[in-house]
Amino acid sequence: MSIAIDNRHNGIQAEPSNGGVDSTEIAIVIQNLKKRYGTVDAVKNVSLEVRSGEIFGLLGPNGTGKTTTLGCLCTLVQPDEGLLEVYGISVTQNPAAVRQRLGYVAQEVALDKMMTGRELLEMHSDLYHLSKAQQIDRIQSVLTTLDLVEYADRLIGTYSGGLKKRLDLAAGLLHNPQILVLDEPTAGLDIESRQIMWTLIRQLHQSGTTILITSHYLEEIDALADRVAILDRGTVIALGSPQDLKKSIGGDRVTLRVREFTPLSEATEVREHLLKLDVVKSVTLNEFQGNSLNLVVDAQSDVLAQIESKLNSLNLPLFGISRSQPSLEDVYLAVTGKCITEPLN
């Protein structure tokens, strides 16, 4: 992929904002976390703090250390180096106390298809040592919250993907964790299940649960998260609230397609011409969207007209052009140099 702007290691660091978070208590501390598998640095050096009660989004391309970081936090992976604390409790020294406070819902559902939903929840509530009365109460509560009541007594093997994901989350909520860790909770979900997830995440947020979430859907993180960290190659390269991060990269965004599928040579040529315009700050060529051009432009009103007349003078068509305020996707693109949706090579 051709990267026109190379500011991937500039590491945008937005001023922290306290929007929406009334507590300054720190729920999670990760300091200089390192984890190596053989010769591969899964996590090179990750440091971040999650405040109590906030929704914290962890973003990054595949294989960038998100899941390993979560694994270390959730006592499943032994870190090589670094400090990990949950409400002041050392994850490595007192894992049992940390487990009590955490609910972890992994990317892949962890269910037993031979059990019914209710049987699975009963088993999990026993593993968290809930009393019989608490079990009845909590199981009913999570089934209702995740809209699973009518499926509770069916075999999990008969569930759809969305139902499985919801049940998996329900199991993670049984013990009322102070911190909920969600790895890609809405990946591949139908709209109904995604809506339920969103509503639930907001409800949990309101009731004071700290939520650490990873997602490939940047608009989802933009809408939900109080703060985000962007990980790339095992390190944090940007950290802040979505608003601050968007502000910090500046300018408006223009996405331009000369043709539906523009030849690479033509796109490269157009890029050179557009860069000569004063209002254009940078142009990124996106091979994964039919060689479209992503421009960062001055927040100036006639920029679209300028671009159109430029293309006109070059005798080139214009398949599509749109202008927008920077999104989290743009932040992501600016700091990592790639789209989160890009396929694995």
Add this chain to the structure above:
Amino acid sequence: MTQIISPTPSASSAQFDYPDLSLSIRILHFIQETRALTKRLFIQLIRRPSTLIAGLVQPLMWLVLFGALFQNAPDGFMGTSGQYQKFLGAGVIVFTAFGGALNAGLPVMFDREFGFLNRLLMAPLASRSSIVVASAIFIMSLSLLQTLVIVGTIAILGAGLPNVLGILLIMAIVMVLVLAVTSLSLALAFSLKGHVELIAVILVTNLPLLFASTALAPISFMPTWLQWIALLNPLSYAIEPIRYIYQHPDWNLNAIAIVAPWGSVSLIGCLGLLSAFAAISFYSIQPLLKRSLG
């Protein structure tokens, strides 16, 4: 969706910290989690009974087919007296239990590969031994059922039936052996890379241990080098006392079941050695359970 999640997490009633909890509460928690994990295994068995059926049919095949193989051999050709099926019965009981216990790691390995085990390890278990104990209880129950069916079949084939105390001692031997081997199998499930490796280990362990034991032939029938191996094989210490009970209706706990170059071992001595084997297996895998899998 009007449900509001309550109470607030900080007010959760299920908040406690190991190792600050008192021993009695930890024991209650251990029982609760073990019961839950055991229940899951039984739910799987009941809804998918093919393993149970196969587990009951297979030992009968051994008994009937392998027993028939030597039907026309001259009486006492192996230096034993009486029917070969009577001789073989003890071996079949032990090997059925051993096979079941050896495979106990497989479902755990599949749980590990499907991420289900991680979910269990994320729970604040009083002790991860509950995973081992649950598997052991499950396999023990199956093995006891198999043992009773085998004992019944041996009786039907006309090869004798021990008295009630004898049957109880056979069950005790089976249970101790199952605990030992289940522990080792789960240790493999926690330490090997994946189910392919686990199945490979199970395959290369199962038959050699069968042939290098007294299951199919008595010690006296073997060449000296094999005698040594058979006498070091823990399975022989399960097989011989059971065989003694079958062959001596007037057995007692102090009767000598095994004569080895380094000494004689009584029935109760065999049970003691097996118990030590089980205790060592169970405790030596604790570090494996405690470490993280990542």
